[in-house]
Amino acid sequence: MNYKCPKCDNRTYELGEIRTTGGLLTKIFDIQNKKFSSVTCKRCSYTEFYKAKTGALSNIFDLFTH
Template sequence: MSEQGCIKCGSTDADSKDVAMTGTGLSKMFDVQNNQFTVVFCKNCGYSEFYNKQASQASNIFDFFFGG
């Protein structure tokens, strides 16, 4: 399998971080951050993709980001 790189700039230099966000309704009103995501971003151009943390596995995220 060959790495295709970032879909915007072609770079293969990426990183990830976990983030939490509020939803809608009461969770937004009370600032309850119950939605968790892993963000994969290109270090060259900043292009980012969000992945639902509960539905994804860290080992597969980079492969998906790079079109693997």
């Protein structure tokens, strides 16, 4: 990946991932149906999030593991 931090011009980074809930029913059943990838600058900690696709299988897995 050719990353350059927009805040400090650093080129080292860490990749991460988070999952969040969406609407009312996903909150009630604690299903994390929205997935985001993150890129964090190792120097200044500036973080950008990018929406990632989630599959039905991962949503079903979330339902049974909570």
